Amino acid sequence: MGHHAAAIAAIFLVWLPLGLPQRMFGQCYSGTTPTRCEPAEQTFTLNRQPFVNSTCGTPPAPFCNYQYVLAAAAIRSIGCNYTCNSSDAKNAHPASLLTDFPASSNPTWWQSSNSTTSRYSVSITLNLAALVEVTIVTLQFRNLVPMSFYIEKSVDNNQTYSLFNFFQSSCAGQPNTQTLTYATEVTPLCTLISSPADFLSTAFVPVNGRPSALDTTTGYSQNLYDFIQARNIRVTLAENFPIAGQNPSYYYAILDLAVIGRFQCNGHAASITNSACNCEHNTKGVNCEQCLDLFNAIPWERNNGNNSFACQACNCNQHSTTCVFNPSMYNQTGGISGGICVNCTNNTAGIYCETCAKSFYPLPSKNQTDPNVCASCNCDARGMNDAGDCQKSGPNIGNCFCKLNVAGRTCDTCKDGYFNISSDNVDGCKDCRCNTTGSLNSSCTQQTGVCYCKSNVIGQKCDYCQPNYYQQSPSDPQGCQPCNCNLGGSLGAQCDMFTGQCPCRNGVTGRNCSTVVSGRFFPLPDYLILEAEFSLGSYQKVLLTNGENTLYTGTGIASVSNGNSSLLDLGILTPPSGGWYQATFRYSLQGHFAWSSATLEIQAGSEVGIGAPSCTEPNGVLVIQYMQWSVGNNTAIAQSLCLRGGRNYHFVLKNFDVGTQESGRTLDIDSFFLTPININGLAVFNNNRVYTSYNTCVNSLQTLPRPVAVLNACRDIIFQVSTAVFNGTLPCTCNTTGSTSTLCDEYGGQCTCSAHISGQQCGYCTPGFYNFSPTGCQACNCNPSGSSSLICSAIDGSCPCVSYVTGRTCSQCAYGYYNLVPGVGCSPCNCNVNGSASLQCQQGTGTCTCNPGVVGSKCDRCSNGYYGFSSSGCRSCNCSTTGTIGGSCDATTGACLCVTGASGRTCDSCLPGYYANYTGFCQACNCDSINTVSQNCTNGMCSCIRGAVGATCNGCTVGYYKSLAGVCTECGCNATGSLNSSCTQQTGV
Numbered sequence: 001m002g003h004h005a006a007a008i009a010a011i012f013l014v015w016l017p018l019g020l021p022q023r024m025f026g027q028c029y030s031g032t033t034p035t036r037c038e039p040a041e042q043t044f045t046l047n048r049q050p051f052v053n054s055t056c057g058t059p060p061a062p063f064c065n066y067q068y069v070l071a072a073a074a075i076r077s078i079g080c081n082y083t084c085n086s087s088d089a090k091n092a093h094p095a096s097l098l099t100d101f102p103a104s105s106n107p108t109w110w111q112s113s114n115s116t117t118s119r120y121s122v123s124i125t126l127n128l129a130a131l132v133e134v135t136i137v138t139l140q141f142r143n144l145v146p147m148s149f150y151i152e153k154s155v156d157n158n159q160t161y162s163l164f165n166f167f168q169s170s171c172a173g174q175p176n177t178q179t180l181t182y183a184t185e186v187t188p189l190c191t192l193i194s195s196p197a198d199f200l201s202t203a204f205v206p207v208n209g210r211p212s213a214l215d216t217t218t219g220y221s222q223n224l225y226d227f228i229q230a231r232n233i234r235v236t237l238a239e240n241f242p243i244a245g246q247n248p249s250y251y252y253a254i255l256d257l258a259v260i261g262r263f264q265c266n267g268h269a270a271s272i273t274n275s276a277c278n279c280e281h282n283t284k285g286v287n288c289e290q291c292l293d294l295f296n297a298i299p300w301e302r303n304n305g306n307n308s309f310a311c312q313a314c315n316c317n318q319h320s321t322t323c324v325f326n327p328s329m330y331n332q333t334g335g336i337s338g339g340i341c342v343n344c345t346n347n348t349a350g351i352y353c354e355t356c357a358k359s360f361y362p363l364p365s366k367n368q369t370d371p372n373v374c375a376s377c378n379c380d381a382r383g384m385n386d387a388g389d390c391q392k393s394g395p396n397i398g399n400c401f402c403k404l405n406v407a408g409r410t411c412d413t414c415k416d417g418y419f420n421i422s423s424d425n426v427d428g429c430k431d432c433r434c435n436t437t438g439s440l441n442s443s444c445t446q447q448t449g450v451c452y453c454k455s456n457v458i459g460q461k462c463d464y465c466q467p468n469y470y471q472q473s474p475s476d477p478q479g480c481q482p483c484n485c486n487l488g489g490s491l492g493a494q495c496d497m498f499t500g501q502c503p504c505r506n507g508v509t510g511r512n513c514s515t516v517v518s519g520r521f522f523p524l525p526d527y528l529i530l531e532a533e534f535s536l537g538s539y540q541k542v543l544l545t546n547g548e549n550t551l552y553t554g555t556g557i558a559s560v561s562n563g564n565s566s567l568l569d570l571g572i573l574t575p576p577s578g579g580w581y582q583a584t585f586r587y588s589l590q591g592h593f594a595w596s597s598a599t600l601e602i603q604a605g606s607e608v609g610i611g612a613p614s615c616t617e618p619n620g621v622l623v624i625q626y627m628q629w630s631v632g633n634n635t636a637i638a639q640s641l642c643l644r645g646g647r648n649y650h651f652v653l654k655n656f657d658v659g660t661q662e663s664g665r666t667l668d669i670d671s672f673f674l675t676p677i678n679i680n681g682l683a684v685f686n687n688n689r690v691y692t693s694y695n696t697c698v699n700s701l702q703t704l705p706r707p708v709a710v711l712n713a714c715r716d717i718i719f720q721v722s723t724a725v726f727n728g729t730l731p732c733t734c735n736t737t738g739s740t741s742t743l744c745d746e747y748g749g750q751c752t753c754s755a756h757i758s759g760q761q762c763g764y765c766t767p768g769f770y771n772f773s774p775t776g777c778q779a780c781n782c783n784p785s786g787s788s789s790l791i792c793s794a795i796d797g798s799c800p801c802v803s804y805v806t807g808r809t810c811s812q813c814a815y816g817y818y819n820l821v822p823g824v825g826c827s828p829c830n831c832n833v834n835g836s837a838s839l840q841c842q843q844g845t846g847t848c849t850c851n852p853g854v855v856g857s858k859c860d861r862c863s864n865g866y867y868g869f870s871s872s873g874c875r876s877c878n879c880s881t882t883g884t885i886g887g888s889c890d891a892t893t894g895a896c897l898c899v900t901g902a903s904g905r906t907c908d909s910c911l912p913g914y915y916a917n918y919t920g921f922c923q924a925c926n927c928d929s930i931n932t933v934s935q936n937c938t939n940g941m942c943s944c945i946r947g948a949v950g951a952t953c954n955g956c957t958v959g960y961y962k963s964l965a966g967v968c969t970e971c972g973c974n975a976t977g978s979l980n981s982s983c984t985q986q987t988g989v
Contacts, residue, residue: 267303
């Protein structure tokens with residue numbers, strides 16, 4: 001018991017009349033015998049907030065403190081200087097002080113608002129928060145006890161209240177404990193209040209004076225138990241004793257209000273958890289007010305007095321967890337058991353779940369408590385004669401009774417040849433009536449009557465070929481033949497049910513649409529192609545002859561270099577259907593490192609086209625990067641594109657980036673093409689086998705040369721995909737000039753070309769040939785020495801000549817050139833324009849043809865005997881035959897090259913000191929340089945000085961000699977002394 005309960009215990013013991021039994025209870029069992037048990041008493045009001053409809057202090061109000069003077073038998077004021085103020089904790093008297101822990105040193109109290117009259121009503125309501133067996137209700141008034149107040153209780157959460165006890169100044173004629181009987185023991189009693197000081201501490205014990213409360217054998221009566229139970233307590237203060245004097249102020253004031261009791265557990269629990277009884281004795285409920293579901297064999301009772309009660313289990317043979325009490329049955333069994341099992345499980349029935357339920361039968365091998373003791377008859381009500389149970393005993397236990405056309409233990413199966421078991425059919429099932437042509441036998445399915453058809457036959461009675469089959473025949477073990485409509489060539493898989501003809505696409509024929517109409521073809525995967533060598537833009541075009549062109553399509557390649565200087569405006573392609581395409585470049589790249597990247601720019605046309613709902617196609621300009629072009633001859637690089645059918649797309653390749661290594665290389669691009677790889681709504685792309693095979697073929701045929709074995713192996717797959725994508729086949733459109741026939745190869749569309757004509761439609765001469773005509777094209781016959789290529793103009797056959805080479809076949813040097821060297825060309829003749837009769841020289845030697853008098857391989861000088869080189873040639877020197885050396889003269893002046901002694905332009909005269917001898921040649925005079933008048937001579941004779949003689953004057957005449965200076969000097973011989981006038985020539989002696 002808590003402090004609050006202990007504080008009021010003394011009040012309870014003082015007020016409790018003598019003779020009331022003090023009941024002490026143990027646990028709920030004594031050994032195996034159930035005994036009465038109860039939770040411990042407790043206070044249900046401590047610190048629980050009461051609800052009061054009147055409290056002083058709002059607004060603040062003064063009041064007087066009164067005291068009852070016993071000698072004067074009157075109420076006297078002992079002071080009026082008090083104020084109740086709800087905003088001042090020291091002077092506030094709220095309702096919460098009714099249930100706080102009482103303190104004797106500093107008592108607190110609740111006080112109502114003031115009234116000018118003694119008769120006014122104030123109610124105090126307490127919620128106990130549970131169903132409580134009330135032991136005592138105590139009220140401790142502060143100074144005066146009201147002249148009239150009463151206590152009520154509610155068991156339905158404040159919905160209704162009944163009187164517990166009332167207190168007033170007169171109880172004349174009111175019931176009291178002396179007048180109570182068992183029948184009237186729950187009558188509310190009146191407690192007399194004789195003065196305002198009477199019962200300042202009031203304790204109300206509900207069982208006090210009640211007859212059954214004193215019965216220790218049978219205990220409290222049911223009425224008394226009900227009487228002392230409460231969920232809510234309400235105290236109503238009705239009237240104060242009158243106060244003498246003028247203008248008295250009336251109010252109510254209570255120090256403490258408490259309710260002590262115990263949780264109501266009806267004698268079946270000794271403890272509480274979360275405001276609910278911990279029930280024993282096979283009971284349940286918040287207050288242990290019921291028996292457990294399977295313990296209703298006897299009626300529930302409260303453990304009262306010396307009564308020993310526990311709910312008893314029903315016997316349900318372990319097939320139910322619930323029973324209900326039946327008073328009649330209880331009486332019929334002499335009070336042994338009134339429990340009837342409900343909700344029997346395991347298909348059992350009966351008040352004890354001792355029999356099998358309807359439509360079930362007992363298994364002899366099972367014990368009655370076995371959960372599987374009852375097996376279902378499973379009688380099909382549609383096929384049984386009697387809709388009741390099956391046989392419950394005997395050798396055919398569990399067997400149902402069937403209608404005429406029904407069989408089976410449960411009558412759930414039609415006999416062979418019958419179907420549709422039905423309760424409406426008196427015989428149970430209908431005749432199958434199967435078509436003998438298309439069915440395997442006379443039987444049909446039990447539920448629907450569908451006959452068992454041959455593998456390719458359908459219909460309720462097997463009277464139709466399956467979809468995609470035709471021509472039902474009784475001799476055919478399969479019933480019908482497969483349509484085998486070509487997945488691409490036909491518009492659908494269903495053929496005519498009688499003829500087997502499939503619905504073919506445009507330009508496709510044959511029963512199963514696998515034959516190409518004459519004059520038409522189905523395209524290869526790279527049909528949508530743009531040849532790079534036909535592009536606009538900036539690049540080097542390289543045409544290839546048939547012998548060279550084994551790895552490329554078209555007539556050649558487009559060679560591009562690094563940077564923005566190269567650009568390929570490839571042209572326009574129009575996809576036939578909307579969906580995914582593989583955009584592929586065929587190319588070759590030499591070296592050791594991959595080409596870094598190139599940009600493909602795609603400009604979409606304005607056409608609406610056919611949508612591609614499974615992807616987002618380019619709208620406007622789309623830019624795609626092709627990265628890492630690997631090294632190799634005739635390799636390929638591809639990206640996937642989503643395109644609309646029927647829309648034009650313009651493709652431009654640019655921004656070529658070779659990378660950082662081997663930057664001087666070129667990228668040789670053969671062609672660009674679109675390959676359909678997944679087109680919306682076409683069955684071929686939904687067929688895994690075809691789709692896988694097609695992708696294998698596309699990868700195998702991506703580069704050249706195409707292996708013949710692969711082409712042959714892929715023919716049927718490509719036919720199916722191609723005819724689906726292009727909605728049939730395409731017309732051959734062979735060129736009437738270049739083709740030998742209007743028919744083309746149905747596989748790919750290649751026309752049969754005349755000699756040396758190429759192209760799918762035979763529309764141009766094969767590189768290396770020209771003059772496109774019905775008879776074919778002529779060989780270029782380009783001179784390999786003089787041509788930069790063996791491929792000539794397809795129109796006039798002119799070959800591309802190397803430097804200074806001419807002629808259609810580039811077989812001769814150009815005018816003014818000679819000496820054709822393979823791969824180099826011709827050298828210039830360089831014939832002098834003045835000295836040559838023509839600027840053309842001899843082809844072998846390069847020697848020019850000179851004008852008269854001109855010589856030299858280039859005719860750049862006058863010949864011997866000529867001079868004055870000019871546009872008119874050279875003039876003859878006319879040199880003296882005897883006076884010149886070789887008859888030549890100066891090339892510019894015409895001066896002849898004279899022999900010694902000759903002079904003049906033509907050397908026809910002699911120089912001074914020379915003379916013309918008899919032969920005509922100039923001979924030196926050799927005149928003595930001292931003894932001659934001059935160095936000239938006449939006919940070889942010099943003109944001597946006096947004294948000199950001789951043709952050259954190199955001798956002295958008689959009478960002269962040569963002096964030491966070599967001059968002929970007169971001897972000067974003395975005439976007298978000399979023999980003569982002469983002297984020696986050397987000395988002059």
